[in-house]
Amino acid sequence: MLGKYREALGELERLVVMRLFELSKLAMSATGYKLRQQISKGLQRRSEAIRKAITQYNVQAGRLDPPRSPILWKDIAQYSFLGEFDLLQHAHDDVRERMWAKPAVCEATTKFFKLCRAKEEITRLNVEIRHLRTAIHDEEQEVSQTIANLRHSDPLLALEFERRHQPRAAANAVHIHRLDHLENQYGLPQSSIGTRTQVFRSNDDSVVVPDSVRQDEDMATETGDVRKTPPDFRNEASPQGDCPCPLLQYTARLIY
Structure with a gap:
């Protein structure tokens, strides 16, 4: 279950990053008219692929426990620069919130295992x-x-x-x-x-x-x-x- 979710998330991320690079190329002043036309047609095809990827991602995200928040097309379409892309930040778990990531728990665990090894050494x-x-x-x-x-x-x-x-x-x-x-x-x-x-x-x-x-x-x-x-x-x-x-x-x- 989690593997399919990761796979759908990775595919969506790949398509969105490609779209952002094409938008950046389209905004360059040195880009010619014919190249702009090709990029525009490519963006239209990319948009359809991204919509399908969003649908697949939302299906897999809803099957998780707890379920992840769904992603809408308007959330993706508003990205204009690569620096604005933060899909993974909201889709993945923050390990810093886990119990084992807290400094007090880490220190207590380290001392416990040191005590166990000390008894074995004695x-x-x-x-x-x-x-x-x-x-x-x-x-x-x-x-x-x-x-x-x-x-x-x-x-x-x-x-x-x-x-x-x-x-x-x-x-x-x-x-x-x-x-x-x-x-x-x-x-x-x-x-x-x-x-x-x-x-x-x-x-x-x-x-x-x-x-x-x-x-x-x-x-x-x-x-x-x-x-x-x-x-x-x-x-x-x-x-x-x-x-x-x-x-x-x-x-x-x-x-x-």
Whole structure:
């Protein structure tokens, strides 16, 4: 219904604009006699087409709910210049009068959706914070154990490894301090250490995730109890020997 109304309105607008351009051409001083005669005949044919378009428009406008005001031929015939044409202004709805266009409603709607997204972000951050705490906890334990083992087998490498790990340990301490401060300041629940999930590697170095790990990862979004961690390199061999972790492999390549 509305589509037919728009189509009739567009056709009427097109014919009226063409008529106004022809009237403007007819009023020009440089227009010759023969051209004026052709334009006059064209205006007569255009008038019949406009009358039919007005009838079609009024039929479609009366079927709308609420119905639009009808248009008369005298309303169209009085237009002499294109600047006087305001058919669309009276025929179309003014969206500025709609409820959603009011500034107060727009502001309230924006704040409502921001509040909804903030609650979703808090739920997601509760999972991510636990992931970060668990990753830092696992790394500190692994690095401490590696340094303790190297002090017996290779004291120099243990010293270099410990020196290179100090900036990372300081950054981890800052992260933990900020997380504790935010949880205490806003009364958030204290996040604990999660459970590490093993991710295996095949012979071609592609990551193979078991089905149980995928299920645990899906559950982490809801509860935050299980997390997926990077691969465990403690049992992998390297070009420098059986190095216990990736950071140690990198340090060994720098030293040797």
